[in-house]
């Protein structure tokens with residue numbers, strides 16, 4: 001008997017069928033990967049399994065017994081836990097306090113801090129997931145915060161752990177550690193569901209894979225009986241094409257950064273005397289392990305963080321420390337790395353999100369009057385172009401699937417046809433079909449004689465698209481490569497703070 005069985009689960013939102021008679025089984029000790037294009041219905045299905053959403057119809061069985069989950073507490077009571085993608089931790093609390101939160105050990109009426117620390121230490125020991133129980137969560141890097149989420153779920157005695165795109169925010173090293181953890185947990189008899197867009201992760205850990213498309217299950221097989229090509233075909237329903245890099249004549253300098261110093265969180269020198277340039281007709285990549293000043297560099301260029309000293313010029317115009325709108329007016333658009341934090345508001349509609357920044361410009365408005373018809377056709381066209389899956393332009397951004405929200409922000413920034421585009425982690429959370437589309441869109445910009453600064457923690461992405469690559473380490477440029485002389489090993493070495501031999 002399977003440990004968990006979902007039978008004919010259907011979930012309808014208005015006119016949209018997010019899950020269409022989905023059936024799925026999970027066995028004890030199994031690692032099941034769930035893959036599929038953006039908006040396929042993966043997160044919705046998991047929210048139903050975890051009691052965050054109610055199915056329109058269909059049933060859930062645990063150990064053969066029919067269940068009704070009214071909220072996550074019901075699901076937790078049956079041993080189902082979910083490691084949330086957007087961490088739900090309380091930053092001011094310590095690691096131990098977060099782990100025992102909502103089921104705290106007590107001494108009389110009072111919270112028993114010593115017991116909380118002991119419990120955490122025992123958990124760490126048992127699962128081989130080490131972390132200092134006394135550390136404040138706000139001081140923990142993303143990988144450790146995720147570890148706290150996992151420990152928290154284990155403290156709640158989960159037998160089934162659901163991971164929804166856990167590696168999207170992790171560095172490659174952290175991802176490897178996570179995959180190890182998943183293997184260990186399965187080895188101890190826990191059952192795992194892993195949602196991911198990265199097929200290499202699927203092949204690295206999964207026993208079985210389920211493919212979803214348009215709310216339905218279109219594939220379900222043991223990992224040994226499938227391969228990369230078959231899975232990607234099932235996911236996007238077509239063959240992927242190879243990227244062709246267009247030959248483009250380099251033009252004038254577009255972005256010029258000179259000896260830039262930026263202070264980051266905790267008064268650390270996040271950008272430490274950095275100089276670089278991007279020329280028209282170029283895609284320039286910044287490779288680096290996240291947390292080495294890339295975010296601060298982008299925020300300083302776009303006017304969201306003050307530069308202590310140094311200068312930023314765009315199209316020859318000095319823009320250092322100007323207001324963000326003025327910097328944009330000099331010819332910049334930007335796909336920010338955190339789409340919900342910097343790119344949009346969850347409560348805003350798709351239409352509002354698409355016209356942000358353009359709303360007070362010709363042709364969408366004149367003298368403060370919005371042209372409703374023009375806006376409507378502009379927005380529909382933009383969303384169509386990027387194959388965003390939505391039901392109405394008046395829908396809230398928060399209702400879109402993660403990947404589709406990312407596509408809206410991307411579409412808006414690319415459709416501005418500005419000479420200079422910053423693309424930070426542009427394909428994070430996207431399915432392989434959408435990634436192909438975005439790569440194509442970036443190459444089209446280059447072809448049009450514009451330029452792109454591509455900041456990505458996916459080294460393969462940087463290497464396949466960039467004409468030139470800067471490696472960023474500890475706030476500085478640790479090395480510069482051309483497409484021709486970029487070697488993965490050398491880049492990797494510099495990214496980790498190593499030095500290249502003069503020879």
Ligand SMILES: Nc1ncnc2c1ncn2[C@@H]1O[C@H](COP(=O)(O)OP(=O)(O)OP(=O)(O)O)[C@@H](O)[C@H]1O
Pocket residue numbers: 013016017018036037038039040041042043044045389390399400401402403404429431
């Ligand atoms: N609260 C909601 N209201 C309306 N529609 C919703 C809501 N939640 C999800 N949807 C829709 O259901 C569909 C499935 O979304 P879901 O988040 O399950 O996709 P997904 O497979 O997880 O995609 P991604 O890979 O982009 O995360 C999407 O079209 C989404 O817009």
Ligand SMILES: [Mg+2]
Pocket residue numbers: 042043044164401402403
């Ligand atoms: Mg999702």
